[in-house]
Amino acid sequence: METAIDVSSSSRVPASxxxxxxxxxxxxxxxxxELLLRDSQFTSYLLCVMGVNVLLAVSLNIVNGxxxxxxxxxxxxxxxxxxxxxxxSLALKDVxxxxxxxxxxxxxxxxxxxxxxxxxxxxAGFLVGLPSxxxxxxxxxxxxxxxxxxxxVVVTNTQAFGRALGLTxxxxxxxxxxxxxxxxxxxxxxxxxxxxxxxxxxxxxxxxEVAAEAMGVNTxxxxxxxxxxxxxxxxxxxxxxxxxxxxxxxxxxxxVKSMEVVVMVxxxxxxxxxxxxxxxxxxxxxxxxxxxxxxxxxxxxxLAQQVDQIRMPIYGLLLVVLMLARPQxxxxxxxxxxxxxxxxxxxxxxx
Amino acid sequence: MSQLIQHLINGIAAGTIxxxxxxxxxxxxxxxxLINFAHGDVMMVGVYMGYATAMMLGRQARGSVGGVxxxxxxxMAGCALMGFLIERFAYRPLREKPRLTALIxxxxxxxxxxxGFQLDIGFLPGSAxxxxxxxxxxxxxxTLGDPEFPDVVLWNWQVISLLLAVALMGGLxxxxxxxxxxxxxxxxxxxxxxxxxxxxxxDRVISVTxxxxxxxxxxxxLLYAIKDTSVSPxxxxxxxxxxxxxxVIGGIGNVPGAMVGGLLLGLVEEFVVGxxxxxxxxxxxxxxxxxxxxxRPGGLFGRVAAEKV
Numbered sequence: 001m002e003t004a005i006d007v008s009s010s011s012r013v014p015a016s017x018x019x020x021x022x023x024x025x026x027x028x029x030x031x032x033x034e035l036l037l038r039d040s041q042f043t044s045y046l047l048c049v050m051g052v053n054v055l056l057a058v059s060l061n062i063v064n065g066x067x068x069x070x071x072x073x074x075x076x077x078x079x080x081x082x083x084x085x086x087x088x089s090l091a092l093k094d095v096x097x098x099x100x101x102x103x104x105x106x107x108x109x110x111x112x113x114x115x116x117x118x119x120x121x122x123x124a125g126f127l128v129g130l131p132s133x134x135x136x137x138x139x140x141x142x143x144x145x146x147x148x149x150x151x152x153v154v155v156t157n158t159q160a161f162g163r164a165l166g167l168t169x170x171x172x173x174x175x176x177x178x179x180x181x182x183x184x185x186x187x188x189x190x191x192x193x194x195x196x197x198x199x200x201x202x203x204x205x206x207x208x209e210v211a212a213e214a215m216g217v218n219t220x221x222x223x224x225x226x227x228x229x230x231x232x233x234x235x236x237x238x239x240x241x242x243x244x245x246x247x248x249x250x251x252x253x254x255x256v257k258s259m260e261v262v263v264m265v266x267x268x269x270x271x272x273x274x275x276x277x278x279x280x281x282x283x284x285x286x287x288x289x290x291x292x293x294x295x296x297x298x299x300x301x302x303l304a305q306q307v308d309q310i311r312m313p314i315y316g317l318l319l320v321v322l323m324l325a326r327p328q329x330x331x332x333x334x335x336x337x338x339x340x341x342x343x344x345x346x347x348x349x350x351x
Numbered sequence: 352m353s354q355l356i357q358h359l360i361n362g363i364a365a366g367t368i369x370x371x372x373x374x375x376x377x378x379x380x381x382x383x384x385l386i387n388f389a390h391g392d393v394m395m396v397g398v399y400m401g402y403a404t405a406m407m408l409g410r411q412a413r414g415s416v417g418g419v420x421x422x423x424x425x426x427m428a429g430c431a432l433m434g435f436l437i438e439r440f441a442y443r444p445l446r447e448k449p450r451l452t453a454l455i456x457x458x459x460x461x462x463x464x465x466x467g468f469q470l471d472i473g474f475l476p477g478s479a480x481x482x483x484x485x486x487x488x489x490x491x492x493x494t495l496g497d498p499e500f501p502d503v504v505l506w507n508w509q510v511i512s513l514l515l516a517v518a519l520m521g522g523l524x525x526x527x528x529x530x531x532x533x534x535x536x537x538x539x540x541x542x543x544x545x546x547x548x549x550x551x552x553x554d555r556v557i558s559v560t561x562x563x564x565x566x567x568x569x570x571x572x573l574l575y576a577i578k579d580t581s582v583s584p585x586x587x588x589x590x591x592x593x594x595x596x597x598x599v600i601g602g603i604g605n606v607p608g609a610m611v612g613g614l615l616l617g618l619v620e621e622f623v624v625g626x627x628x629x630x631x632x633x634x635x636x637x638x639x640x641x642x643x644x645x646x647r648p649g650g651l652f653g654r655v656a657a658e659k660v
Contacts, residue, residue: 146637319459
């Protein structure tokens with residue numbers, strides 16, 4: 001399969017800058033965005049949802065797309081992250097870092113909670129990755145699904161997690177800047193992995209596990225590491241989610257949520273990071289667009305009320321049609337800049 | 352002691368239903384090497400077909416043997432047709448593609464059916480669960496202890512589903528191992544390209560396998576609905592998953608394995624509900640699955656195929 005890795009190193013950017021240049025560009029953009037959106041709550045909410053979905057899709061793509069280990073329990077890792085972050089934040093509720101302004105202190109505490117959440121989810125990912133040593137294909141898919149469900153049941157039965165009622169009172173500190181920062185980090189890590197020797201080992205495992213093993217790739221190690229990285233970001237996404245919805249409960253992290261993320265990855269193209277981003281953004285905006293469209297027909301129309309339900313069969317049909325018409329997804333395993341028309345200036349190197 | 356017997360009865364009754372649904376998974380997997388994720392949702396649609404038929408028949412006809420037969424026949428025939436259509440238009444075009452493609456398609460069909468049926472548009476039933484009519488008039492066939500408040504109850508529908516399940520499984524075992532068609536199925540399962548070269552109409556064999564599997568799902572779904580006394584669009588997702596777990600535990604692709612896996616799962620769940628807490632039921636089912644897969648990756652009755660290089 002053709003992959004989008006180009007290792008030519010001719011570049012006009014000095015090598016010392018290349019590593020941090022994306023950070024230097026992204027941070028001011030995010031801060032400006034945050035300031036601009038201070039007053040429009042709906043837009044920033046939508047951006048946060050979009051960011052969380054992008055982070056989930058990009059992280060799942062590391063396991064499903066790059067490594068070819070079909071995992072359908074991503075919501076489980078998200079749940080671990082959401083709950084652990086929620087609990088951490090509730091414990092730190094009365095803490096404020098005195099020498100910082102309140103808003104900044106909030107963000108620092110959020111960052112702490114997110115890191116704890118990511119670590120916990122990564123641990124869960126390690127545990128789920130272990131069976132992948134023995135299982136592959138459909139069996140692994142069903143085991144990841146099982147793990148996702150087990151996590152949900154454990155959460156439902158634990159007093160500390162509020163059982164079926166969930167956690168309330170988590171401070172609503174998720175900001176566009178914080179979500180954007182993590183989306184940026186997630187994408188950066190995913191692209192860096194894809195371009196590294198590590199990533200090529202993952203691709204080798206995806207294309208032919210036996211051959212990769214024969215070529216000396218430590219398949220088990222790489223598979224478990226892919227799971228750990230992927231679930232770390234899923235956990236962070238869960239933590240971010242917990243800090244902008246008013247309440248988290250086990251109902252938010254079912255099999256259905258896992259499938260939503262799978263649809264994003266498959267639609268974008270298994271193995272394409274930019275594809276996952278485009279698909280996640282598209283599928284987040286789709287229900288809103290449908291709501292507006294149906295509202296034009298009639299504000300009180302039955303359809304507009306049911307958009308959230310109509311969304312699911314549409315996802316299902318989308319999967320079926322996609323598999324029949326274009327099984328490799330919108331972008332296949334290429335990245336966005338590989339498919340731009342010839343006459344546009346092409347990107348010449350990997351990130 | 353009496354509590355234990357009651358749990359055993361309930362566990363076996365639940366297990367036979369899982370086993371019946373699992374048979375459909377196992378047949379399709381055996382022939383196509385495809386996890387038909389939509390199997391549980393085909394079952395759900397079958398239950399709604401049975402529900403509609405029962406409603407049309409009216410109160411009088413439901414209790415009669417003819418009425419019950421008609422309900423089962425309509426649901427099973429309807430599902431067989433649906434299984435045929437799904438195979439023909441969704442899976443057949445993908446037969447030479449990587450297996451993951453078909454798995455994703457199956458997940459897509461499952462979503463379309465279960466969430467499509469939740470919509471409240473046109474003839475679709477909407478998301479609220481509905482009471483399933485008493486197709487079989489419940490009766491206590493056997494009790495132990497105080498007649499007013501018996502310790503152990505054996506219901507007639509439990510016996511009926513067990514007998515029906517055993518009969519269907521026996522029939523299936525006969526079909527697979529004693530008939531020309533069964534031989535064709537096994538040949539297609541072994542290698543469908545070579546089977547085609549040998550003059551076996553593989554497309555037809557696969558279609559018929561799908562139709563039988565879907566009809567079994569409808570039958571099992573009706574038994575489940577009679578036990579549970581309700582229908583809802585999402586019932587297929589979870590019953591289907593459980594049945595799949597049962598099939599994998601027994602060794603997927605193996606008919607007796609599906610039965611043993613179903614019974615084991617039913618018993619394990621019943622004992623968890625009875626002696627621990629009912630909210631842990633789903634976790635235990637999947638935990639059991641993971642345990643079995645880690646110890647025996649091919650399932651209890653399965654053989655691990657040597658990997659081709």
